[in-house]
Amino acid sequence: MKEKIQVKNLSKIFGKAPKKAMKALKGGTSKDDLLKDMNHIVGVNDVSFTVNSSEIFVLMGLSGSGKSTLQRLINRLHEPTSGEIIIDGQDITKLNTKELRDFRRKHFCGMVFQNFAILPHRTVLENVEFGLELQGVEKEKRRKKAMEVIKIVGLEGNANSFPSELSGGMQQRVGLARGLAVDADVMLMDEAFSALDPLIRRQMQDELLELQEQMQKTIIFVTHDLDEAFRLGNRIAIMKDGKIVQIGTAEEIISKPANDYVKAFVEDMNRSAVLTAGAIMQPVEDTAFPGDGPRTILRKIRKKGLTGILLTDTQRRIKGYIRAKDLAEYIDKNKDKENIPFDDSLVIQTDTVAEDTPLNDVINLYTEHEFGPIAVTDQNNKLRGVIVKGAVIAALSESYKPIDENEQS
Numbered sequence: 001m002k003e004k005i006q007v008k009n010l011s012k013i014f015g016k017a018p019k020k021a022m023k024a025l026k027g028g029t030s031k032d033d034l035l036k037d038m039n040h041i042v043g044v045n046d047v048s049f050t051v052n053s054s055e056i057f058v059l060m061g062l063s064g065s066g067k068s069t070l071q072r073l074i075n076r077l078h079e080p081t082s083g084e085i086i087i088d089g090q091d092i093t094k095l096n097t098k099e100l101r102d103f104r105r106k107h108f109c110g111m112v113f114q115n116f117a118i119l120p121h122r123t124v125l126e127n128v129e130f131g132l133e134l135q136g137v138e139k140e141k142r143r144k145k146a147m148e149v150i151k152i153v154g155l156e157g158n159a160n161s162f163p164s165e166l167s168g169g170m171q172q173r174v175g176l177a178r179g180l181a182v183d184a185d186v187m188l189m190d191e192a193f194s195a196l197d198p199l200i201r202r203q204m205q206d207e208l209l210e211l212q213e214q215m216q217k218t219i220i221f222v223t224h225d226l227d228e229a230f231r232l233g234n235r236i237a238i239m240k241d242g243k244i245v246q247i248g249t250a251e252e253i254i255s256k257p258a259n260d261y262v263k264a265f266v267e268d269m270n271r272s273a274v275l276t277a278g279a280i281m282q283p284v285e286d287t288a289f290p291g292d293g294p295r296t297i298l299r300k301i302r303k304k305g306l307t308g309i310l311l312t313d314t315q316r317r318i319k320g321y322i323r324a325k326d327l328a329e330y331i332d333k334n335k336d337k338e339n340i341p342f343d344d345s346l347v348i349q350t351d352t353v354a355e356d357t358p359l360n361d362v363i364n365l366y367t368e369h370e371f372g373p374i375a376v377t378d379q380n381n382k383l384r385g386v387i388v389k390g391a392v393i394a395a396l397s398e399s400y401k402p403i404d405e406n407e408q409s
Contacts, residue, residue, distance in 0.1 A: 004185065004218045005051040005074065010083030012073055012242075015040030018081045031241055043069035043078070045242035053185075054216040058233035060223050066242040067222045071188055074220060075108050076100055087186070105135050109179035109187040109217065118163050118174050124150065125159040127174050131182040142181075149181045152211065169200040176208070180215065190222045205231055226266065230254075230274055238262055250274045277362050278355030280392065281376040281385030287312045288322060294340045298327050308372045311347055316382040320347035321372040352377050355384060363392060 013021045013034075021040035025031075031042045044066045051057040059067040072078045074085055076092060084091050087107055095103055109131075118127045125146055132142035150159055153173045163171055172193065179187050193201045205228065212219065223229050229236045230250035237247045246258035254274045257263040285304045288297040288311045301309050301324045311319040326346055334340045351365055352375045365374060366389060373386035 001055075002053040003050045004053040004055070004088065005220075006084070006086040007050070007074070008048050008084040008086070010047045010070070010073060010085065011045055011081045012043040012069055012078055013040050013081045014043055022081050042242045044073060044080075047083075047242075047244050049237060049244060049247055051218060051220060052234075053218055054212075055234045056212060056219045056221055056232050058221045058223060058229040058236045059239060060226065060229040060236060061239035062224060065239040067224075067239050068190055069242075070239070071190055071220055071222050075104060075186075075188060105182075105184075107184050107186055109182045109184045112172075112175045112179050112187065112189040112192045118171060118178070120163050123160050123162055124155055124166070124174050124177075127163070128177045128181050131178055135182070145183070146177075146181050149177045152180065152214070153177045154207070167200075168196050169204060172196060172204055173207075176211075180211070180217075185218055187217045187219045189219060191224070192221070193228065194223070194225070201228075208232065238265060251276060251279050255279060275359040276355065277353045277357040277359070277374075277376050277387060278384070280359065280362075281355070281387050282391055284310065284383060284386055287316070287383065289314060290319065290342070292342075294327060294331050294334075294342055294346075297322060298324065298331060301327070310350065310372070310375060310383065310386070312383055318350065318352055318375050318377060318381065318383055321350040322346050323348065323371060348372070350375055352381075353387070354379070359392070362387060366392060 011022060011025075012018075013025070015021055015038065017038070018040065021034055021038050024038065025034060025042065025045065029037075031045070034040050034042060047066075047070060059070055061067045069078060073080050076085070076095075080093055083093070085093055087103075090103070092100065092103055119130065122130070125143065128150055129142045129146035132145060137145075147159065150156060153176055155170065155173050155177065158166065158170065163174065166174070172195075175192070193204045196204060208219075209232065221229075221232055223232075230253075233250065235247060235249055236253060237244045238253065239245065240261055246253060246262050248256075251274055253262065254266050257266060285306060286300050286309060288300060288309045290311065290313065292300075297309060301307075301322075306324065308321055308323040310321055313319060323346075330343060330346060331340060348371050350372055351369050353362060353365065355376055355378060357376075362374065373388045375383055376385045376387060378384050
């Protein structure tokens with residue numbers, strides 16, 4: 001996956017002598033002592049990470065953790081004390097004022113804030129085209145683009161309305177549309193949905209995910225809400241005291257917290273809403289093939305101590321499930337035959353799920369599942385692993401650790 005943004009050893013210290021304070025910080029002075037003795041505040045402390053193209057990368061943490069400061073450093077709304085910010089191969093910390101302004105217009109969609117930040121005296125259309133107006137885009141062209149984006153975000157019919165005539169969710173759509181209208185690659189969203197009531201907030205999250213399918217922006221999204229971070233983020237960076245303490249997918253963070261702070265942070269998270277089939281699947285002990293005779297298949301089952309076996313073709317595509325009990329009875333009935341033919345009626349259709357199927361859906365499936373394990377398949381419908389009921393129960397335990405992929409067959 002192509003890297004869009006690289007942040008290297010980035011720091012921001014607020015105060016009259018940030019370079020001097022930076023030297024003291026590197027020399028071992030603590031964040032608290034820096035504030036007490038030098039009256040300087042550490043906003044971001046030696047942070048490094050990358051953001052991939054078309055990724056929703058979430059910065060999250062408690063108030064004062066540095067997440068909003070870090071986001072503002074990325075487009076130099078705050079000037080960094082030290083470090084590099086490389087976007088599409090260019091270090092923007094080295095740009096002068098004019099170069100930075102031109103770079104922002106080309107690469108950034110602007111910011112979408114918690115308080116919407118829309119202009120009350122302008123209509124929806126005028127608000128959405130505002131960024132294009134600042135870029136000097138001629139009126140007819142910018143209005144056409146603004147109307148296209150208004151339709152995309154579901155505000156068609158409201159182009160001539162004023163913000164005071166809109167609901168909170170609709171106002172937030174105006175802010176989102178204004179960012180999209182600029183048609184740049186990177187969008188910065190700072191607590192964008194925090195001011196909305198829970199139902200509207202959920203709807204806006206859904207709409208952002210749908211828009212991302214179409215627009216494929218690189219989005220850096222700041223939030224203090226764990227559920228929102230896990231729902232939106234392709235990856236999440238958890239921050240504390242100006243540092244990133246862990247970066248990973250929702251599944252990685254909830255399954256393998258980096259330290260006690262992260263563990264405490266996610267302990268109330270609903271694991272079944274985050275974990276996936278791929279995380280809890282177990283290695284396949286053995287499979288049977290259509291060309292195997294009944295006695296060969298039964299030997300495989302008994303050798304592994306199984307109650308049944310999955311039937312696949314030679315490409316590991318699922319054909320069904322064979323129960324040991326049914327197979328043994330069939331062989332016993334035909335024991336006088338030298339070559340017992342395989343009977344297709346022995347094959348039971350089994351449930352399959354994709355690796356990214358949420359655990360919630362697996363649990364629901366198991367309430368109707370009758371025989372054997374649930375097979376986990378990849379995008380080519382090839383067998384990757386199996387899920388047994390015990391694995392589902394274990395996954396809901398706080399002590400659960402997923403099986404390392406290198407250990408799976």
